Amino acid sequence: MRQDQTTIQVSTSGQGCFEITRDVGAFVAASGIETGLLTLFIQHTSASLTIQENADPDVQADLTDALERLAPEDTRLYRHTCEGPDDMPAHVKAALTDVSLTIPVTGGRPALGTWQGIYVLEHRRMGHTRRVVCHLTGK
Template sequence: MRQATTLITIDTPGAGLHEWTDRLVDWVSAQRFEAGLLTLFCRHTSASLLIQENAAPAARRDVERYFARIAPESADYEHDDEGPDDMPAHLRTALTQTQLSIPLIGGLLMLGTWQGVYLFEHRRQPHRRSVAVHLIGD
């Protein structure tokens, strides 16, 4: 059994779903594992991780609009230390995931044909996000 770890930095231009599947595939390939489990952990409270449709941009836009509706910017929140998008960003993170696990079989991540890995930035301003990556296997 072997392990490999890294931190991947993702610079976001602002709110939305930002795909970074290719970076993961390249890193996993360089590790030369045949089988295992890849774990991803987003180290932030106002961004999250999603596996989502990567073929139709409309699907991503619909996801983004849905979260804007269920956790809208509002003056009703007590927590607004960093602006009006502060608390909605925390709520959107709470409703999504900060950790993902993806099986590795035959040296390949077992993502479906139309699945991509996304960092879901919940803040309007650009940010530099960090994702801890851990691969365990053979």
């Protein structure tokens, strides 16, 4: 059994979905591991991870809009407002989505479906540099 690990840095430009499928796939390919299990973990509380359709960009826009409806920017709804009106809603959105993903690796590639892509969901209005730890175990 072998292991490999790296951290991918993702520059976001504000709220939205930022695809990292290629970066993750490049890490898996470079590892030389053919069969295994990949864990992705985002080191932030106001951003998250998801696997979602990557064929139609309207899916990502609709997902961002839906999360906004679930956790709107309205300081009357939250106690934690000291970091701006978008901060607490970002924490709620991160809690509703995933901070880690587990993906099988088959044939030296993440075993994603035809239309699946891996995304960082940025929940803050301003852009940030987000860190995603990638840990791969296999043979």
